[in-house]
Amino acid sequence: MAIRPPAAEALTVADRAVYLDDADAVVLADLHCGRGDASRVAAPIDAGESIRQRVRTLLDRFEPATIVFAGDLLHSFDRLPRTAADAIEGLWANCVDAGVEVLAVEGNHDSRLADCWPGSVADAVTLADGTVVCHGHAPPEQRGHRYVIGHAHPAITIEGVKRPCYLFGDAAYRGGELLVLPAFTTLAGGVDISDRRAGDLPSPLVSTLGSLQPVVWDDGDNDTLWFPPLRQLQRLL
Numbered sequence: 001m002a003i004r005p006p007a008a009e010a011l012t013v014a015d016r017a018v019y020l021d022d023a024d025a026v027v028l029a030d031l032h033c034g035r036g037d038a039s040r041v042a043a044p045i046d047a048g049e050s051i052r053q054r055v056r057t058l059l060d061r062f063e064p065a066t067i068v069f070a071g072d073l074l075h076s077f078d079r080l081p082r083t084a085a086d087a088i089e090g091l092w093a094n095c096v097d098a099g100v101e102v103l104a105v106e107g108n109h110d111s112r113l114a115d116c117w118p119g120s121v122a123d124a125v126t127l128a129d130g131t132v133v134c135h136g137h138a139p140p141e142q143r144g145h146r147y148v149i150g151h152a153h154p155a156i157t158i159e160g161v162k163r164p165c166y167l168f169g170d171a172a173y174r175g176g177e178l179l180v181l182p183a184f185t186t187l188a189g190g191v192d193i194s195d196r197r198a199g200d201l202p203s204p205l206v207s208t209l210g211s212l213q214p215v216v217w218d219d220g221d222n223d224t225l226w227f228p229p230l231r232q233l234q235r236l237l
Contacts, residue, residue, distance in 0.1 A: 004226045005213070007170040007177055010129075012062070013217045013224055015054055016164055016184045018148065019062045022129035026058050029070035029135065029150020030183035031091075032109065034084030051087060051184075052094045059098045067100050068125060070150045070181065071107025071135025073117070085116040092118050107135040107151065136180070136203040146177040152201045153183040155190025156214045156227075164190050166215040167230075173205050180206065195234060210234075 012019040017028035031051060059067065073091075074084055095102045104121045106113065113121055124134035126142050134140040136149030156165045164182035172178035180203070183190065191201065193209065201209060210231030217224055227233050 004224075005168070005170055008168055008226075011168070011179065013166055013215060014061065014222075015058060015217065015219065016182045017058055018166070018179060018181060019058075019064065020127065020129065020131055020148070023066065023127035023131055024064050025066040025068055025127050025131075026062055026064045027068045027070055027133055027148050027181065028055070028058075028184045029181045030072045030107070030153060030185060030188065031069065031074075031087075032072055032183065032185040032188065033074055033087040033091075034081045049090075052090055054184075055091060056094055056098070059095070059100060064100055066103060066127065067095055068103045068127070068133050069105065070133050070148065071105045071137075072109040072150065073104065073107070074110050074113055080112040080115050088113075088116045089118070103133075105133055105135050108137045134205075136205055139204055143174060144176055146179070147173050147205060148179045148181065149203060149205055150181045150183065152180050152203045152206065153188050153190045154180055154193050154201070154214070155182065156216065157192055157194045158216070162190065162192060163216050164188075165193070166217075167193070167206070167209075167212040168215055169208065169212040169229075172208055172212060178205060178212070180212070193230060 010021040019026050103125050106121045124140035124142050130144045131146040132142045132144035133148045136151030154165050167180040169178045211229050214227045
């Protein structure tokens with residue numbers, strides 16, 4: 001198993017999200033509320049109460065000053081299902097009740113977000129420690145020492161089991177650290193990076209996929225598994 005790089009010491013991953021210690025912030029991306037309606041899933045299990053409970057668990061664990069939703073809070077481009085609007089409004093209220101600052105970044109699916117999100121929405125935000133958070137479908141105007149993005153939905157297959165994963169690289173984008181988050185929704189299958197190259201991931205911020213380290217959070221053991229850079233790991237898969 002790979003050793004966690006020193007540059008990642010300020011990062012704690014949990015349940016498809018990350019806590020940034022120096023910024024005192026939790027960041028998560030790609031909730032895709034309303035996906036259950038769009039895909040005709042019998043019960044939209046990842047909407048509403050399920051997401052609120054998972055987010056509240058993160059807030060209770062880390063007690064952050066700030067929570068950032070890094071884009072694609074919604075799934076549908078052209079309509080706003082009532083279940084999705086209710087989930088978004090309830091999520092906002094839950095975070096406000098917890099006393100945290102709530103920030104939202106617009107993703108490429110979020111054309112209707114202003115219709116249900118009570119707060120402001122930015123293209124990107126810069127946190128107190130200089131971390132830039134954006135969705136990842138377009139380069140941010142801001143520059144920082146670290147970039148945290150979603151959008152790509154990375155996953156990896158280890159011993160025949162496909163798992164959501166993070167991707168981390170030091171000096172991987174504009175000379176800064178890059179952290180790619182897995183999709184927070186459990187309805188997303190994920191883009192398997194086991195045999196892919198940079199051009200296969202839908203983000204202009206990912207240009208050196210082989211140098212990025214996959215990171216898997218094992219919810220059963222509440223443990224974080226750091227793997228070697230992908231170009232080394234692919235030879236072992």
